[in-house]
Amino acid sequence: MNTFILLLLLLLSSSCFAVDRITFSTPIKDSETIVSDKGMFMFGFFSPVDSTGRYAGIWYNNIPVQTVVWVANKDNPVEDMSGVVSMSEDGNLVVMDGRRRVFWSTNVSVSASANSTWAQLLDTGNLVLQGTENDGEFFWESFRNPSDSYLPRMVLESDARTGRTIKITSWKSPSDPSPGNYTAGLAADPLPEVFIWKDGVAVWRTGPWNGQIFIGFPDVDTGLFLNEFALNNDNQGKVSVSYANDSGKYHFKLDHEGYISQKSWNEEKKNWSVELKLPKTECDEFGKCGQFASCNPRRKPLCRCIKGFEPKNYTEWNRGNWTSGCRRRAPLKCERRNNGNGNGGEEDGFLRLKKMKAPNSTQRSDANEQECPRSCLQNCSCTAYTFDRGYGCMFWTGSLFDMQEFRVNGIDLQIRLANSEIKKPNKLPVVVTIPVIGGTFIIVFCILFARRKATKRREAEKDRKAKLVFERMEAFSSGNPTQAHLINQAKLKDLPLFEFQVLAAATDDFALANKIGQGGFGPVYKGKMEEGQEIAVKRLSRASGQGLEELVNEVVVISKLQHRNLVRLLGCCIEGEERLLVYEFMPKKSLDSYLFDPLKQKLLHWKTRFRIMEGICRGLLYLHRDSRLRIIHRDLKPSNILLDEHLNPKISDFGLARIFHGNEDEAANTRRVVGTYGYMSPEYAMEGLFSEKSDVFSLGVILLEIISGRRSSSFHKDEETTNLLAYAWKLWNEGKASELADPAVYDEGFEKEIRRCVHISLLCVQELANDRPSVSTVIWMLSNENSDLPEPKQPAFIARKGVSDAESSDRSSRKASINNASITAVTGR
Known part of the structure; x- marks a missing residue:
């Protein structure tokens, strides 16, 4: 009998712990908790380290290191253990003490009685207020009122129309969860990017979103770091970013010192593994070097004026105070013309800087690759541009701010300079005094001349083939203005062309053993290039109803797209009756x-x-x-x-x-x-x-x-x-x-x-x-x-x-x- 009673008590106890909601009739006291349906998160009262205040919050369940991800009464702790979380008479969720003083409330218009609303802790870590009269929608949710943690399925949001933003806010200190000095969120204007602000002043940013990733991360594997992020833009002022990860024990945390860390739970070591911590170096500090200067953490000093510019204040610059930045040495054509110098003289040019962090205040243009530099030159305010097939033409006006040099990633930034600042080849006098040197020079010259001539011949042949392809593309696209426009954007030399013999060799003459698929276009073969790269080659079947038109369409479309969920086109081949498309190889097929x-x-x-x-x-x-x-x-x-x-x-x-x-x-x-x-x-x-x-x-x-x-x-x-x-x-x-x-x-x-x-x-x-x-x-x-x-x-x-x-x-x-x-x-x- 005693055994039966004990088992019954255990069953009742476990059922109590499985409760994931708070109702009017079932509030929770300080010593009680609720747990999400699958046991991922727990909600109840806690005290931070070195603190006696009691806070209602959410933390990971079944993890020995208590990791709090959300706090309700973060700036108003309960002073003793008399706290209660319950439903109020007006249907809101409230935190009270033993004297029924309200320390926190969801404070929304519920339009329902307390008996018809309840709060539920979801397995995503989202605490939601819902009721029988709102058709399953939430009156309130913690995901839209976050603390210092950014969880999977949570959204950061910026809505210019309503002024509504969803940001995460740091704690004041590890023992004080009240709002600290740092916030992190999405800024949508002019292009979406995530910022960290200190007291409202920017201290770090991700760089703009290019349709796939944020392009301003310093020397990190952005594909690994951001492969689960998605950005939604309604193009009417509302932008939001979210991410999904299969592991529930995974989140981002903004700490009281302004660092945002990517953390995942290591089950073997029983601790949180910090996979990435940003800002990473001094150069990540927003505007470290001022305007028209770049920062490189591998260089001493960190800051350097970009070519064509000089420090505004040499004294401060030499002392390591770079905030005043740099200024242009030679005025641009527009400035010279405005100063009364006729038509301004020679046209400005561009200096190419590779692997750069995109400067602040990026703007986007619909100009194609050929028009992008011209549109910048025609705009007197334009100071730099870049073009990439993934995000198109981007440009900057006024001062260039917050630039950094990366080892990997980054963009190729084209800086606008006066013509006099563009590098010209040096003309050094050459004096030949010894016949042997002269003879050697002649021999070397002849070898180089022959090699250059052969190279030109190969390039001319490539241009001839490219032109033939281009003309055939134009013919098939004459009825499609959009496609014809895109083809006219392409540079002939940049068309992704393969020689048929190279593809035949890579596929062992299109051996049956290398055939990996068959479609309406024709068979698909696995190939391996001489350098070891594996490819997939789609070869037009003569029985196919498709042909050059479909091939042209695919080349024009997919060659301009870059996304982790789109297959990458490496090139094409059109020789005689042969028409082929070359893709990255997908080992798992379709x-x-x-x-x-x-x-x-x-x-x-x-x-x-x-x-x-x-x-x-x-x-x-x-x-x-x-x-x-x-x-x-x-x-x-x-x-x-x-x-x-x-x-x-x-x-x-x-x-x-x-x-x-x-x-x-x-x-x-x-x-x-x-x-x-x-x-x-x-x-x-x-x-x-x-x-x-x-x-x-x-x-x-x-x-x-x-x-x-x-x-x-x-x-x-x-x-x-x-x-x-x-x-x-x-x-x-x-x-x-x-x-x-x-x-x-x-x-x-x-x-x-x-x-x-x-x-x-x-x-x-x-x-x-x-x-x-x-x-x-x-x-x-x-x-x-x-x-x-x-x-x-x-x-x-x-x-x-x-x-x-x-x-x-x-x-x-x-x-x-x-x-x-x-x-x-x-x-x-």
């Missing part, structure tokens, strides 16, 4: 080779599948919104999603993509419908209308295939439904959405997440384009697991029984399709 293989699909665990879904969405968001071009892919499907060695997804095959400029309509019409049945949106397949929302439809189908492990068209005649969309809709209406999940990866622990992903997928495949969410909204819905989602409407069931996703919808042409990864073309009806 997503469909794993997803629909009974053995390999078991390797795609649910977390991996979820990460793949997020990666595809981020790549698509870059195409639609973050890249310098706006691109509609038009042929998204698993065979066009490649996987790297870590199973990270990369969108490929841009032969059918369409480019939009910012001033073009949101949607377009085409008479030539291209794509693959089962993935085409109804408005595109039936009317030739395509937009970002037609890519969203394809994305929804792919998400359903990733969840289920089944092809959209894999349903047999004896099954109740015609395709995957119909099957998913049937399960959704029956309240069995989680049953769609692939049995190989189904886990009850992820049931809620699986059901949510099915919900999001169905929103993407709704029949009307306006009903579908944007890709940025899809990413937000995937990242915010407790946000309320609209009910999906019935999807469009455009795939028919007996028609596979590989079959061409052009039944009149009946072109041969080698496998189910082919690209098809139809005539719109």
Whole structure:
């Protein structure tokens, strides 16, 4: 009997510890805590080191080193252990002491009674206030009122329209969590970047966002550091940045000295591992060297005026006080003209500085690579520019501030100088007095002359081939003004050209043993260059319905894009009848080779599948919104999603993509419908209308295939439904959405997440384009697991029984399709 009572008490005790919420009838006292559903975080009262004050806060659970990530009453501690966290009469969450004095409150307009609201601690570390009358939305959340820690799924935000910002704030000291001197957050104007401020004055910054990363990190692996960051910009003044990491025991912390550290829990050593701490060197200090000067931590002294400039105050400069910076030695043409010197004389030029931190106050231009320097010269205020295919033309006006020289990373900064400051070759007199020296000089000259002539001959041949390619590209792009405009931007010598013999040698004459795939364009071969680089070579098949037009389109589009979730194009080859594209090699091949293989699909665990879904969405968001071009892919499907060695997804095959400029309509019409049945949106397949929302439809189908492990068209005649969309809709209406999940990866622990992903997928495949969410909204819905989602409407069931996703919808042409990864073309009806 005693044993039974003991077991019962233990069970009751464990159930109490599992409670993750505070209600009006179940407040918590100082000695009590609540724990998130999966035991990741704990909420209760604590005292910092060397302090007797009691604070209500959130810390990691099951970690021996108490690590507090959020504090409620941070500037108003309870003086004894009589503290209580409860729901107030007006429905707010409050911290009180034994005399019912309020020390902190969520202090929001709840419009509900205390009995209908509650506070819940989520496994993300977010403490939320919600109720029965707000349809699942949060009245208040700690993620939007952070302390000194930046957690996965948390958002830093800047909204110019409302003035609302979400920043993290340091503690005053390790024993005092009240707001300290340092804050860190997002500044959106003119380009988004993260700053650390001390008492409102900038002390460090990340450099501007280029669509993939922040480009101002000193000599660190930015790909490793930032590979989970995503930035959303509505282009109307609201910008936010968030990051996701599979490990819950991972965060950024802004300490009381102004350093921000990237920390992850080391289970073996039982301590926090600091993976990166910024600012890293003296040169990271904002504006260390003043204007028109660069800082190098490997140089003594640290600061140096850039070429063409001199210290403003030599006395201070020589004493190591560089704050006054430097000034220009020779005036620019505009200044000379304004001073009455005729037309100003010779045109200004540019000095190239490599691997530089982008100066402060970056601005962006729509100018192409050729126009970028010209647009800077035509603007008297422009003092520098840079151009990169990832973020386009960026320029600076006025003084250049906060520059640093990196060993790796950085940009190539073009500094505007007066013509007299541009380096010219030295003309040194050469006196030849000994016949032997003269003879040697003649021999060396002849060798160099012959080598130079041979080099010029090779360059001329390359120019000739490039010109031929260029002319053929122009011919095929005459009906597409946007594409023709982009081709005209290209420099002939910069076209990524490979010789056919080099590619044949790399693939062992396109040996069958090196064949790794087959598409509508033709076979794909693995190759290895002489220097050891592995490549993938796509070779046009003579039976293919595609050709130079698709190749031109892909070269123009993807060569200007850089993102971790887009495959990288290394070059192309057009010789005679041969047309080839050369890509980075993806060792895991395409997503469909794993997803629909009974053995390999078991390797795609649910977390991996979820990460793949997020990666595809981020790549698509870059195409639609973050890249310098706006691109509609038009042929998204698993065979066009490649996987790297870590199973990270990369969108490929841009032969059918369409480019939009910012001033073009949101949607377009085409008479030539291209794509693959089962993935085409109804408005595109039936009317030739395509937009970002037609890519969203394809994305929804792919998400359903990733969840289920089944092809959209894999349903047999004896099954109740015609395709995957119909099957998913049937399960959704029956309240069995989680049953769609692939049995190989189904886990009850992820049931809620699986059901949510099915919900999001169905929103993407709704029949009307306006009903579908944007890709940025899809990413937000995937990242915010407790946000309320609209009910999906019935999807469009455009795939028919007996028609596979590989079959061409052009039944009149009946072109041969080698496998189910082919690209098809139809005539719109």
